[in-house]
Amino acid sequence: MKNEKDIFDFIKAKKVDVPDQAYFAALANSITDSKKNNIVPIYKRPVFWLSSAAAAIVIVFVALNFGETNVMHEKPLLAMNDLDTEIVYDYVNENINDFDAEMISEFIPTEVITSNTTEIFEVELEEVKTIETEELSFEDISTEDILNYFESEEISLSDFEDELFI
């Protein structure tokens, strides 16, 4: 039956020692003061204006360069389309030494480059095969050559006593 008693009749809450109003006033002041010192609207910050100016300069610079690059690519291509093929071939033949390899390869279709390369590799492979098929034999080398080789390499025959049954 004791359990049915109201437990709040047996629990007594103690008062908390609350600091005086000066403590709360100081706390409030510290917050309002720190807000005044720290929080400056973003548009009033020098960093904001410096960053904006820098960003504007970069954007203008990039935009101008991008425009120029496009114009440089487009103008020659338009001119080339207007020219007759024979005139172009004649010009290239006469001035072939003025073109570097990189520039020429830029205008040669990829398929042409690929097929030529394959042919070159095929030729080289055949040559290698020919060399591989030639068999070498010790019979073709004279004893004198072998001894000369050992001497030049400073190899002593006594090192091979076991293998050669000397």
Place this chain on the structure above:
Amino acid sequence: MQKHLDDKYIIDLYNQGGKNIDIAFKGIVTLYGDKLYSQIRRITRNHEHTNDVLQNVLIKIHQNLDGFNQDSSLYTWIYRIARNETLNFIDKEKRRSGVDLDAPMIEILAGHDILDDTTPEKIQQLLQDAIESLPEKQALVFQLKYFEELKYSEISKQLATSEGALKASFHLAKQKIQQFIIDRLNH
């Protein structure tokens, strides 16, 4: 200023903007600072921790006062911020140890066989856990009535709620807390 200091006055001041924002904020601290301190310290049980939490609570109030939509009373809104901030702090602090805590803020009187077998430390923790499990408004009413010992008429003004509703809310809160504590002690 302090003579007429109430929620309406504070909100009107805040809405005027400029320097009045800070004056309104200081009004809130003057009006509710001690209650907030008491509420937080009962949970953190240490002045330094209370100071840290209270500072965070006040900063949030200052930052977010323009978001107070007056659906509830100003103190209900402030209490919610303080409660969340304190519980977050306690969650973080649980991982730490060696902090000097205040002596239990409750006293157990002899005569209840279940309570006689336990310590004030244990009951204080259970009481705190039970309050945390309550709905926000009930917890607030319980805090103000039980710990702060305010009259219903005062709570009614602060929370903009009728005295009848407050009495019912407090009665319900007590029942739930009692059941919570007995259940935990019987296990």
